[in-house]
Amino acid sequence: MQAEFSAALLDPAAPHPADILICGGADPAHRFGIYRNNVIVALIDALADSYPVVGSLVGEAFFRAMAREFCRQHPPRSPVMAEYGGDFAAFIDGFPPAGSLPYLGDVARLEWQRVVSWHAADAVSLTAEDIFHLVDDPVALMRTRWEFDTSLALVTSPFAIVSLWAAHQKESAEAIDGALTDIDWGQPESALVLRQGLEVMIMRLTPAEAIFITELRAGCTLAEAVLAAQGASPRFDLTLTFALLLRSGALLEYSIAD
Amino acid sequence: MMASPAGHLPTRAGIGLKPEHFRDIIDTTPDIGFFEIHAENYMVAGGPFHHYLELIRPRYPLSIHGVGLSIGGEDDLDAAHLDRLALLLARYQPESFSEHLAWSSHGGAYYSDLLPVPYTAATLHRVCAHIDQVQTRLRRTILLENPATYVEFASSTLAETEFLDEVIRRTGCGLLLDVNNVYVSCVNHGRDPLATLHAMPLSAVRQIHLAGFAEAMDDIGSRLLIDSHGAPVADPVWELYAVALALTGAQPTLLERDNDIPPLSVLLAEASLAEQRLRQRCAVSPAPTFARAA
Numbered sequence: 001m002q003a004e005f006s007a008a009l010l011d012p013a014a015p016h017p018a019d020i021l022i023c024g025g026a027d028p029a030h031r032f033g034i035y036r037n038n039v040i041v042a043l044i045d046a047l048a049d050s051y052p053v054v055g056s057l058v059g060e061a062f063f064r065a066m067a068r069e070f071c072r073q074h075p076p077r078s079p080v081m082a083e084y085g086g087d088f089a090a091f092i093d094g095f096p097p098a099g100s101l102p103y104l105g106d107v108a109r110l111e112w113q114r115v116v117s118w119h120a121a122d123a124v125s126l127t128a129e130d131i132f133h134l135v136d137d138p139v140a141l142m143r144t145r146w147e148f149d150t151s152l153a154l155v156t157s158p159f160a161i162v163s164l165w166a167a168h169q170k171e172s173a174e175a176i177d178g179a180l181t182d183i184d185w186g187q188p189e190s191a192l193v194l195r196q197g198l199e200v201m202i203m204r205l206t207p208a209e210a211i212f213i214t215e216l217r218a219g220c221t222l223a224e225a226v227l228a229a230q231g232a233s234p235r236f237d238l239t240l241t242f243a244l245l246l247r248s249g250a251l252l253e254y255s256i257a258d
Numbered sequence: 259m260m261a262s263p264a265g266h267l268p269t270r271a272g273i274g275l276k277p278e279h280f281r282d283i284i285d286t287t288p289d290i291g292f293f294e295i296h297a298e299n300y301m302v303a304g305g306p307f308h309h310y311l312e313l314i315r316p317r318y319p320l321s322i323h324g325v326g327l328s329i330g331g332e333d334d335l336d337a338a339h340l341d342r343l344a345l346l347l348a349r350y351q352p353e354s355f356s357e358h359l360a361w362s363s364h365g366g367a368y369y370s371d372l373l374p375v376p377y378t379a380a381t382l383h384r385v386c387a388h389i390d391q392v393q394t395r396l397r398r399t400i401l402l403e404n405p406a407t408y409v410e411f412a413s414s415t416l417a418e419t420e421f422l423d424e425v426i427r428r429t430g431c432g433l434l435l436d437v438n439n440v441y442v443s444c445v446n447h448g449r450d451p452l453a454t455l456h457a458m459p460l461s462a463v464r465q466i467h468l469a470g471f472a473e474a475m476d477d478i479g480s481r482l483l484i485d486s487h488g489a490p491v492a493d494p495v496w497e498l499y500a501v502a503l504a505l506t507g508a509q510p511t512l513l514e515r516d517n518d519i520p521p522l523s524v525l526l527a528e529a530s531l532a533e534q535r536l537r538q539r540c541a542v543s544p545a546p547t548f549a550r551a552a
Contacts, residue, residue, distance in 0.1 A: 001376065001411075002332045006364040019376065021412040024448045026476040031446075034408045034474075034484065035371060042370040075367040079326025079339055080301045119302035122309070150303070198306045 008032065009039050010072045043071040047085050050115045053168040054092070054108050056176070057101065066095060082119050086112055103159035103185050110155045110165055110202065113193045117200045120151035125249035140256050142223040146216050147253040151195035154210055154217075160187040162204040196248050203248075208233035209241050221257050267292050267319050267353045267465065267510035269540070271532035274514060279522045280310040288526055291533070292319035292353070294512050298326045300350075301342045315350055321465070321512065322352040326368065329388045329402070330375040331361040340395050347396060354465060354510070356401035356434045357392070359385065359422065376411035377421040382428075389429040401432040401464050406439040406471075406485035408446055418443070419457035432464035435506070437499045438491070438514075442471050442483040451498055456505070463506040468499060468532060469514035488517030490528060499532070503539040511536065 001019055008014040016032035044067045048055055055063040070091045076084040089108035098104050134141045155161065160183050167179035190210035192203045205213070212229035216222070229236040245251055270291025275283070283293075293314065300307055326339060347355060360372035375381045393400055404422060416424070426433060435458060444451040470489030474482040491499075491513065503509070511532045515525060 001413075002361060002364045002373075005373065006367065006369060009369055019411045019413050020409045021414075022409060022447075024476075024478070024480060026478050026480065026482075028409065030477045031409045031482075034482075035373060038371045039369045046370070076370065077366055077368065079298050079328075079336070079362065079368050079370075080342070081298060081370065082302050119305045119307070122304035151305075195305060198309060 009036055010075060012036065040068060040071060043075065043084070044068060046081050047071070047088060050085050051088065051108055051111045053111055053165050054088075054104060056168050057104060057107065057164070058098065062097075066092070066098065069095070082115070086116075088112065103157065103161060103164060106155070106157035106159050106161045107164055109157070110161050110191055110193070113153045113155050113191075114200050114202065117151040117153065117193050117195045120149070120195060123149055123252050125149060126246065126251045126253070128246055131246070131251075131254070134254075142221065142226075143257045144222045144254045145219055145257055146222075146251055148217055149194065149250050149252055151193075151200070152217075152250050153193045154190055154205070154213060155193060156188075156190040156210060158186075158188045160185045160189045162189045162191045162202060163187070165191070165202060166204075194248055194250055201248065203244075206233065206236075208236035212236065212238075212241055213245070265353060267321055269508040269510055269536060271511045271513060271529035271536065272319075272321060273512070273525045273529050274516065275311070275314065276515075276519050277307070277310075278519055279525075280306070280314070282522045284310070284313055286522075287317060288522065290318065290526060290529055292321055292510065292512075294321040294323055294514075297322050297324040297343055297346055297355075300346055311350065320350060320352040321354040321356065321510070322347060322350065323512075324355070324357040325372065326362055327357050327388075327392065328361045328363040328368075329357055329392070330359055330373075330381065330385055331363055331388075332384065333364060335388055335391055336363065340392065344396055347398075354401060355396065355398060356403055356465065358403045358405060359425070360405050372405060374405060374407040374409055374411070377414040377416040377418060379415065382416070382421060382424055385425055386428045389425065389431050393429065393431065399431055401434040402426070403434040403436050403467065404439050404443075404458070406436070406442040406483075408482070408484075410447055417457070419454060419459070423459040426459050426462045431462075433459055433462040434465045434467060435460075435463045435502060435509070436467040436469070437502055438467065438469040438471060438495050439485060441492075441495050441498055442485050445481055445483045451494070452501065455498060455502060460502075460505050463502075463509055466499065466502060466506075466509045466511045467514055468495060468511060471495075486517060487514045491531075496531070496535075500535055503535060508536045508539045 004017045008016055016029050020028040020032060022028050022031050044064055047067045070088055089105045092098050092108050093105040163183045167176055170176050170179055190205040192205050194201055208229040211232045212225045215225035215228045226238055268291045272292035272294055273290060275293040275295050358372050362369050440455055441451050444454050468491045469487045470491055472484040472486040474484055476482045513529050
């Protein structure tokens, strides 16, 4: 019975389960439709909560129609709804009606990372005091490897995803429209996503900063990461970037390579 | 506050803990009997949900209410989900854990809704096996909530009240009596709410839920109620609640509101209406004991 019932929940063309009985003569299909509606609305609402900027970029009606398609094809695989919708960006990439907004999928990737960072494990970050002694020992400092907070992630795109996201944090529709007109959305951008205390921050990184953090996260030493970053841009500023990571609580531990 | 035996919710009114109200609760420490959370919302590694619950939990009794175990499911229980649940319960040590007589998962997909089961011998066997498994894994007695339903099944051979009575008899679980669900289901299926309430296994009631419904209409123009949790408790549900209290004695009572969530003060005011009825009940007489229906 539940195979038949669940298949019909997500397929409006499927007949309602034959076993359904309504006393008093009401239409079983109408009653079954309540479950159909409850399910799809709950799933779409969950996506709308996770992807407010995608919703704002395409408008509510388009968003809900797109989300409905996604939910029917990809129902949740777990009752933990915080985990639902991680593959929405890939779906958007392949959703022809959204083809005129090539950045939409990457904006979704950024919003999803925001959700993931929001719920990431708590940890105690290093402070300036913890690493003060390293400043006096530049040789050791350059041999350090670093462990990052689990809420930290980079999202890199050929489009101006951070600017698009930031524009939608403004208070009024007029302010958002104003900010959007100034954006060259074809500009590549990288985002640093990180939970700081109870808030998730999204910051724009230069390409060199993104390379630096990517290398460090891959287990490279500070010297190796600096070299890679300088390869991308000779103007890479180690002090500034490192201070940003430290100040934002991105670093949990370090070790000194032999 | 009323004293409560260790390990039990107080016989007071409680409300759902909503993220919108976290700060307000910490700042004002409102006088409320208990808070309730939905287990699945807290099955995340860290962040604000755990931060605030860790602050609020020591100050209030806690009820954890599961919505995703799919106890009525034809599939085996999701062992990973049961493990997550055991971890959550170990961390927050709630005074009560409850789940639903419903299914929500099938074939690996989760439908985010409480779906109805036919009341048959096969369902009974499966539900009891699932509850046994849950109670064994969690090492505690759970409460099972009667559902709000929009359809019934031709294959059903038992009344819902008979089915619940049998589940309770076989598994030893308690009944979470959702008075709004009794009313909603009775209206939707043309039954008498009062008679249905009387037929419930009332001696097993350990907690009561109250909520608001939405009014819709059937295709034939008759009244159809949706268990929306998005409105104040309706008058006929308050009346049914008063009868329920007369039959079961004072019970911990949750005011559920999961949609269109108003300010904390509005929920507290509604909870105080339940507390008035609880106090009236306490002042009248101790709970009568009821022989279980044969």
